[in-house]
Amino acid sequence: MSDYTQMWTDLGLDLKAHDALLSILGGAYQDIFLSQKNRPEGMKYFDFVMSEVHGLRIKELMDAKAEGRIVVGSYCVFVPEELILAVDGISVGLCAGAEFNFEGAEEVVPRNLCPLIKSAFGFKRGLVCPYVEASDIIVGENTCDGKKKAYEVLSPMVKDLYIIDLPQMKSETGKMLLREEYRKFITKLEDASGKKITAEALKKGIDTTNAKRKAVKRLAELRKADPAPISGLDALLINQVFFYDDPVRFTNSVNALCDELDERVKKGEGVFSKGTIRVLMSGCPMAVPNWKVPFLVETSGAVIVGEESCVGERGTQWLTEGKGETVDELLDDVAERYFKIDCAVFTPNPSRIDHVKEMYDRAGAQGVIHYSLQFCHPYIIESGPAEATLEKTGIPTLRLETDYSQEDAGQLKTRIEAFLERIQGK
Amino acid sequence: MRAAGFDIGSRTVKLVVLEEGKTTHTRKTLTSHDPLGAVRELAKGVDYDVLVATGYGRHLIKEHLDCPVISEIKAFALGAKAIHPTCRVILDIGGQDTKAICLSDIGELSKFEMNDKCAAGTGRFLEIMANALNYSLDEFSKAACTAQRAEKINSMCTVFAESEVISLTAQGARRDEVALGIHKAIVSRSIALLRRIAPSGEVLFAGGVALNECVRSLIAEELKRPVIVPPDPQIVGAFGAALFAAKKA
Numbered sequence: 001m002s003d004y005t006q007m008w009t010d011l012g013l014d015l016k017a018h019d020a021l022l023s024i025l026g027g028a029y030q031d032i033f034l035s036q037k038n039r040p041e042g043m044k045y046f047d048f049v050m051s052e053v054h055g056l057r058i059k060e061l062m063d064a065k066a067e068g069r070i071v072v073g074s075y076c077v078f079v080p081e082e083l084i085l086a087v088d089g090i091s092v093g094l095c096a097g098a099e100f101n102f103e104g105a106e107e108v109v110p111r112n113l114c115p116l117i118k119s120a121f122g123f124k125r126g127l128v129c130p131y132v133e134a135s136d137i138i139v140g141e142n143t144c145d146g147k148k149k150a151y152e153v154l155s156p157m158v159k160d161l162y163i164i165d166l167p168q169m170k171s172e173t174g175k176m177l178l179r180e181e182y183r184k185f186i187t188k189l190e191d192a193s194g195k196k197i198t199a200e201a202l203k204k205g206i207d208t209t210n211a212k213r214k215a216v217k218r219l220a221e222l223r224k225a226d227p228a229p230i231s232g233l234d235a236l237l238i239n240q241v242f243f244y245d246d247p248v249r250f251t252n253s254v255n256a257l258c259d260e261l262d263e264r265v266k267k268g269e270g271v272f273s274k275g276t277i278r279v280l281m282s283g284c285p286m287a288v289p290n291w292k293v294p295f296l297v298e299t300s301g302a303v304i305v306g307e308e309s310c311v312g313e314r315g316t317q318w319l320t321e322g323k324g325e326t327v328d329e330l331l332d333d334v335a336e337r338y339f340k341i342d343c344a345v346f347t348p349n350p351s352r353i354d355h356v357k358e359m360y361d362r363a364g365a366q367g368v369i370h371y372s373l374q375f376c377h378p379y380i381i382e383s384g385p386a387e388a389t390l391e392k393t394g395i396p397t398l399r400l401e402t403d404y405s406q407e408d409a410g411q412l413k414t415r416i417e418a419f420l421e422r423i424q425g426k
Numbered sequence: 427m428r429a430a431g432f433d434i435g436s437r438t439v440k441l442v443v444l445e446e447g448k449t450t451h452t453r454k455t456l457t458s459h460d461p462l463g464a465v466r467e468l469a470k471g472v473d474y475d476v477l478v479a480t481g482y483g484r485h486l487i488k489e490h491l492d493c494p495v496i497s498e499i500k501a502f503a504l505g506a507k508a509i510h511p512t513c514r515v516i517l518d519i520g521g522q523d524t525k526a527i528c529l530s531d532i533g534e535l536s537k538f539e540m541n542d543k544c545a546a547g548t549g550r551f552l553e554i555m556a557n558a559l560n561y562s563l564d565e566f567s568k569a570a571c572t573a574q575r576a577e578k579i580n581s582m583c584t585v586f587a588e589s590e591v592i593s594l595t596a597q598g599a600r601r602d603e604v605a606l607g608i609h610k611a612i613v614s615r616s617i618a619l620l621r622r623i624a625p626s627g628e629v630l631f632a633g634g635v636a637l638n639e640c641v642r643s644l645i646a647e648e649l650k651r652p653v654i655v656p657p658d659p660q661i662v663g664a665f666g667a668a669l670f671a672a673k674k675a
Contacts, residue, residue, distance in 0.1 A: 391537075401542070408542075410482060411523065415540055418499035422535045 004055045007062060011134060014127040021100060021128050022054060025289055032295050036231055038271045040264065042257030043234050049241050053288075057244060058130045064090055065134070070193045073135035075120060076143055077315035077341060078166055080334050083186055085205030085247070087193040092131050093243025094120065094138070097287030099404035101126035108153050114375045115403040116287060117150045124157055131244070132158065137192055139185075142166045143345045144378050162188050168346060170339070179335035186331070202330045206322035212247045213316045215254035220313060222261045223305045224363055226278070227270020229261040232304020233294050234271075239311045240288040272303045277420050278364055282308035282356050282386070283371035284379050285315075290404060293371055293412065300416050305363040308356050309371075314341060317355075344378035352382070353389050360395055367396040367423045369416070374403040396423055427675055430474035431667025432465060433501065434483030437521030437549060438634060439464040440664035443474055444672055452661050457483070457521075462490055478671035480663050482522070496670055498663050503527055503535040505666030506630045509656050515624040517645070518662070519616060519635035521549045526620040537623040546582040547615040549635045554584055555608045558591045559601050563638075566605055570640040573606035582615055606640070613644040620649070628652035632662040 008015060029050060033043075049057070061071050070089040072079075075096055084091040096119045105121035123129035132138065140151035141164045155161045164181050167174030186197055195201075216239060222229055238254060245253075264270065279302045281294065286309065294304055308314060320337040324330040342352035360368060368390055372380045383399050390397040398419040402408055428450070433440040435457060443451040453468045461483040478494050479487040480501035488495045496504075498518075506516045507529065516527040524541040541547060556566035577599050581587040587608070594604050612635075620629065629651055635641055636659035646653040656662060 411540065414482070414497050414499065414523075415538075418497040418535065418538060421497055421500045422538075425534045 002055065004059065007059060008054075008130065011058075011130050012127060013130060013133065017101070017126050018054070018128045021098075025098075026051075028289060028291070032291050033233060033237065036233065036271070038269075039234065040230055040257060040260050042253070042260045043230075043237075045253040045257070046234070046237055046241055049245055050237070053244065054130050058134060060246065061090060061092070061131075061134045065136070068194075070136040070189075071134050072137045072139060072189070073131055074139040074141070075116075075147070076139075076141045077310045078141045078143065078338055078343070079139045079164065080182060080185070080338060081209045081247070082202065082205040082320055082334055083182065083189055083197070085208055086186075086197045086202040087189045087195045088201075089189060089193055091243075092135070093287070094131050094135070095123040095129040095287070096120040097240075097290040097404070098122075100128065109150055112375055113150070114144075114146050114373050116285070116373055116376075117146050119287070119404065121150070121154070124154065136160065137162050137188070139164060143343060144376070146375070146377075160192070166345070167339075170346060175335060175339050178339055179331060182331060182335055182338075186327075197327055199325060199327050199330060202327055202334075203322055206320045206330065206333070208247050208251075210319045210322070211251045212242065212254075213319055215251045215258070216242060216316045218258045219254055219261070220306060220363075222258060222265060225265040225270065226364060227268070227272055227274045227276065228278070228303045228305055229264040229270050230257075231271045231298055232279075232281070232307075233291060233298055235304070236286060236291070236294055236307060236311070237288075239307060239309075239316070240286070242316070243311075244288075277302040277423050278305045278366050279303070279420075280306045280308065280356070280360050280363060280365040280368045281312070281371055282359075282368055283383065284373040284376050285310035285312075286371070287311060292404070292406070292409070293369070293400060293402065293416075296409065296413050296416055297369065300413060300420060302416075302420050305365055306359045308352075308359055310343070313355070313359060314343070314352075344382045349382065353386055356386070356390065357393065357395070360390075367398065367419060369419070370397060370399045372399070372401045374401055427476070427672065428474040429668045429672035429675060430469075430472070430477045431501070431664040431669070431671060432468075432477065432479045432481070432484075432487060433498065433661070433664035433667060434461050434465065434479065434481040434487060435498075435521050435634075435663070436482050436523070438660060439468055439481075439483075440661050441465075441468040441472070442661050442664040442668045443472055444668045447672070449665070452658065452664075454660060461486060465491075476671040476675040478667040478674070480667040494671075494674065496667060498523075499525060499527055499538050499540075500535055501663040501666035501670070502632060503529055503666065504669050505662035505664075506632065506656075507533045508665065508669055509662065510630050510654055513628055513630045513654065515620065515627050515629045516662075517616060517620050517629055517631050518633040519548060519612075519631075519641070520633040524548055524616050524619060526616070526623055528624045539619045539623050541615075541619065546584060547612045549633070551582075551584050551587070551612060552608070552635065552638065552641075554588060555591060555605075558588050559595070559605060561601075561605065567609075567638045567640045569602040570605040570609045571643070573600070573602040575603055575606070576610050577604045577607035579604075579607040579611040582611060587611075609638075609640045609644055613641060613648055617645065617648055626651065628654060630662075631655050632659040634660050636660075 101122035
């Protein structure tokens with residue numbers, strides 16, 4: 001790895017804390033990812049990306065900024081990457097997946113807050129997320145109450161926080177609101193970048209984003225095979241890198257990996273033996289480096305074959321049609337696409353469970369683990385009816401609620417093992 | 427053939443040995459800071475051909491004694507089914523976990539619920555509360571059983587409940603009434619867990635807390651369903667593990 005000390009200093013990072021963070025991350029990555037058996041060769045690219053996640057990738061961002069491009073950071077799949085690419089900007093997901101500096105976060109936000117939000121404050125206040133520091137605009141979005149109100153607290157801490165309002169019902173007025181918010185976001189992006197969005201640029205942005213989605217959809221299809229050609233942990237990692245990496249390079253790397261997985265499937269090779277219990281994860285997003293539950297699942301004798309999550313199919317399953325000729329028409333297509341996202345902040349939200357069932361059948365899963373982050377009311381409340389509906393259709397379902405700490409690992413493991421025993425007993 | 431089951435719980439280690447289906451040994455000791463030492467102590471002078479471990483320390487034993495493991499949820503399901511074949515619902519309140527387990531029509535593990543990560547409403551909770559009131563565990567249950575009324579305990583968090591108990595006694599509340607309040611709190615929490623997965627049917631109540639007479643009678647009273655407590659409620663998990671070992675051998 002090159003020496004990025006100067007770059008990190010220029011970004012205002014707390015070097016000592018940042019070093020500590022990177023060393024913990026490196027250790028966890030070794031134990032959780034590199035120790036897996038039968039990993040595809042194509043994962044080497046993602047290992048490299050992860051090893052340079054605060055290094056080379058940040059340097060790329062800084063170089064792009066020097067060329068006059070803008071970096072737009074966000075925390076949600078409702079922030080349309082197509083629009084950011086249309087002003088030649090760079091879209092990055094911001095750090096919110098680790099229990100880092102929670103004491104610092106708790107000085108400004110409540111203790112009983114979802115760990116994802118708390119983590120964002122931990123990283124920001126601990127000065128260890130180079131993505132936040134490199135962002136020209138940070139986009140907040142009115143999804144849950146926790147995030148909505150926390151952005152008020154975040155606003156004075158960052159250079160330029162821009163809020164996108166979101167509808168809460170899938171109605172015509174809801175869709176109009178979303179479209180109007182995206183139109184305003186275009187103006188914001190044009191002002192910040194000094195570039196006007198043309199139909200051509202927007203089409204190109206749509207194509208680039210769609211290609212990225214198609215690549216991960218291809219990966220999702222390959223996971224249908226038994227034995228599974230790739231572990232759930234590695235697939236999750238790819239879905240996490242989706243938010244950080246250069247979109248074109250990411251797409252090519254995922255497709256190259258899929259070529260390799262194609263071969264594996266043809267030969268009947270996999271990461272775990274044929275007949276390993278297959279589990280679908282559903283629920284809250286797992287932001288990098290949140291690998292806790294998938295690690296417990298895959299070290300308890302099961303393989304994860306899909307993620308119904310924002311970091312997973314909820315974020316990637318729909319393409320933007322992009323048939324429009326004008327910016328206005330294309331904006332309709334963009335709004336149409338994002339309005340389909342079945343986030344639990346919507347009420348009612350029946351399509352989400354339909355999607356879980358569809359994924360369950362498609363991936364040949366044998367059980368669903370519903371994952372909720374503690375204090376994430378939209379998903380926790382939805383988990384009860386979701387479990388009842390799934391069990392009614394004969395789908396074994398386990399509800400887990402946890403945070404980013406490790407102290408409940410033993411109890412989670414007991415539940416996961418008992419759930420797998422239940423599936424096995426069938 | 428002799429089949430042994432170890433249940434390494436957070437507070438107690440239990441051993442059951444079966445010979446041709448008949449129980450030949452049941453042993454218990456405190457888990458302490460050295461669960462492996464506790465297991466070795468229990469195993470002294472006991473011969474067995476096959477062994478299965480369960481409970482919180484199962485993976486530790488697996489490493490040292492090279493034996494298969496099953497979750498305590500499965501172990502309790504197996505043990506309870508053998509003790510009381512028609513029972514489909516199990517409530518287990520142990521040292522740090524409360525579990526409600528529901529079996530299918532044919533007696534296989536189906537749904538289960540467990541308390542959250544802290545020791546709220548478990549055996550450990552009762553121990554700490556007894557201590558806060560300066561009772562032995564035995565006195566604690568007896569005092570609660572004979573109290574005229576119960577003080578309301580709102581918190582299930584061990585730490586908060588302890589301060590609640592201290593402030594109640596500081597206000598002059600009767601010790602036995604606080605004790606009954608604590609027992610009621612743990613019972614209502616366990617029942618909520620149970621009702622969520624098993625709204626009807628008789629219940630087999632196991633785990634160390636099933637030794638507490640006050641909890642037992644409150645559960646039967648509140649649940650208004652038949653509650654069966656096996657003669658030795660602590661060993662149901664170890665018994666289930668031994669049954670599993672015998673079956674797999």
